[in-house]
Every structure is written in C-alpha cells, then in structure tokens.
Amino acid sequence: MTSRDFMQSRHGRQRGVALLTALLLMLAVLMTGIAAARAAIASARVAGHERDRMLALHGAMAGLRDAEHDIEGGQDPGSPRAVALAHADPAAFADGCRGGAPFGGLCRHAAGEDIHASLADPEGPGIVLGAFSGVTMPTGGALAAQAPRYLIELMPSSPDTLLYRITALGFGSVETTQAAVQAYYRKVLPPSAPAPGTGASPGAEPGAPDLPGGPDAPAAPAT
Numbered sequence: 001m002t003s004r005d006f007m008q009s010r011h012g013r014q015r016g017v018a019l020l021t022a023l024l025l026m027l028a029v030l031m032t033g034i035a036a037a038r039a040a041i042a043s044a045r046v047a048g049h050e051r052d053r054m055l056a057l058h059g060a061m062a063g064l065r066d067a068e069h070d071i072e073g074g075q076d077p078g079s080p081r082a083v084a085l086a087h088a089d090p091a092a093f094a095d096g097c098r099g100g101a102p103f104g105g106l107c108r109h110a111a112g113e114d115i116h117a118s119l120a121d122p123e124g125p126g127i128v129l130g131a132f133s134g135v136t137m138p139t140g141g142a143l144a145a146q147a148p149r150y151l152i153e154l155m156p157s158s159p160d161t162l163l164y165r166i167t168a169l170g171f172g173s174v175e176t177t178q179a180a181v182q183a184y185y186r187k188v189l190p191p192s193a194p195a196p197g198t199g200a201s202p203g204a205e206p207g208a209p210d211l212p213g214g215p216d217a218p219a220a221p222a223t
Contacts, residue, residue, distance in 0.1 A: 049177075052172030052173055052174065052177040053172065053177060053179060055143070055144055055170075055171075055172045055173060055177075056144070056170040056171050056172040056177050056178055056179035057170060057179040057181070058170065059137075059144050059147075059148040059170025059171055059179070060148055060168045060169055060170030060179045060180060060181040061168070061170070061181060062129060062135075062137065062148055062168075062170070063129055063148035063149060063150040063168030063169065063170060063181075064150065064166055064168045064181060064183050066129045066130065066133050066135055066148075066150065066168075067127075067150040067152055067166040067168060067185075068166070068185055069132075069133040069135075070085070070127070070132045070133060070152065071085050071152065071164060071185055071187065073085075073086070074132035074133050074134075075132060075133060075134050076132075079102065080092075080102055080103075081102040081103060081106075081132065084103060084106070085106075085152075085164075088154055088157060088162045090108075090154070092106050093106045093107060093108040093153075093154045094106065094107070094108060095107075095108050095110060096113075096118065096125070097115070097118055097124075097125040097151050097153075098125045104125055104127060105125050105126060105127035105150065105151050105152060106151075106152055106154070107125075107151055107152065107153040107154070108153075108154060109153045109154055109155050109156070109165070115151055115153065115167050116167065116169075116180055118151065119149065119150070119151055119167055119168075119169045119180070120169060120178065120180075125151065126149035126150065126151055126169065127149055127150055127151065127152075128147050128148075128149050129147045129148050129149065129150070130147065141173070142173055143173065144170065144171045144172065144173065145171045145172065145173055145174055145175045146171050146175065147171075148168055148169060148170040148171065149168070149169055150166055150167060150168040150169070151166070151167050152164050152165075152166055153165040153166075153167070155184070160188065160189050161186055161187065161188050161189060162186070162187040162189065163184060163185075163186055163187075164184070164185045164186075164187070165182065165183075165184050165185075166182065166183050166184075166185055167180065167181075167182045168180065168181050168182075
C-alpha cells in the first residue's frame, strides 16, 4: 500500500466517524424534541382537566347558592313550597326526595341513604339551577355541559331553628367531569313561629292547653 492509498483510507474512516457522530447527535436532538412535546401535551391535558374540575366546582357552588335562595322563598315567597320550607312542614319532605310537585327535591333525612347517587341520576329528583329562583346559566361548548342541580334535606332541628343540608352537583365541559359539594343551612325562627312540625299556634306555650274563656275566665268553684 502506498502512502497515497493509506491517506485516502484514513480520510475515508474519518468521514465515516464524523457521519456516525452527526447521526447520533441528530438522534439525540430528535429524542429530546419528542420528550419535550410529550411533556407539553401532558401539561396541556393536566391543565385542561384542572380547568374542567374547577368549572364543575364553581357550578356546584352556584347550586348551593340557588338552593339557599329556594329555602328563603325563591321567586314566590307565598308559594306552598316556600311556606313548607319556611316552617319545615314534614309532609313536604319525602323519602328518596321524590315528593310530588311542588315539593320535588325536598328530602326526608335517612341515615345511610346515598343522596349523591340520587343527585347524579339524570332522571332523578335533583332540582336544576333556576327552577325556583329564575336564575339562568349558559351551557355548552367550553362552558358547563349542563346546569348544576341540588337536593335539600330536612335535618333534626331544635325548637327555635331549622336545619337543612344541601347537596349540589356541578358539571364540567364534559358530563363525566363532576363535582359535588355539601353544606348545612341554619335558619333561625322568629319568636312567634311554631316549632318545626308542631303546628302550635303562635305565642302558645308548649304543652299548656288553652282554658275555656281565656286566661281571665273565673276559676271553677271547689267542691
């Protein structure tokens, strides 16, 4: 082998090593780019899921506020529903929250009952936001898939207060994204109001029967 042939062979090997090095560097850059793209896509998905979750949570909170408005009388404070909620009429609250109109969504408290399942059921007794308050909420597209809904439970109450438990369900931009919240609503009765479910006349002392002729009637003669 002449010196010229040796030099050509050496240059050929160097070009081969340079080409291999360039290919390895390009492969490394390509893999780095793919990893960065995957990380960006994953971050975008996480951000989208978090946005959807917050949308559902805000919807559930709106459902809570709407239920509070319903308890306070809604659009018609003189309606039978408003009167029943104002005095906790036991007849208005049904097992399974399936009372007839206008008492839909009013539940008799039962230990162990899965109220969330009733609320999540599209055909269930849940009250859609605005049904008794007139409030509207835009839905569809990037907004919530549907309006939130709620149920109101009558809880054991003291003689001077009413206690309700509200459970509300909100939705994200897809119906499978849901958030449920629960809160207690305590309502203090005025001094002249009857105790919940007693039907006593205002001002009457519990357990004290009314005497014929009123408090100024003469006492019966002793025998």
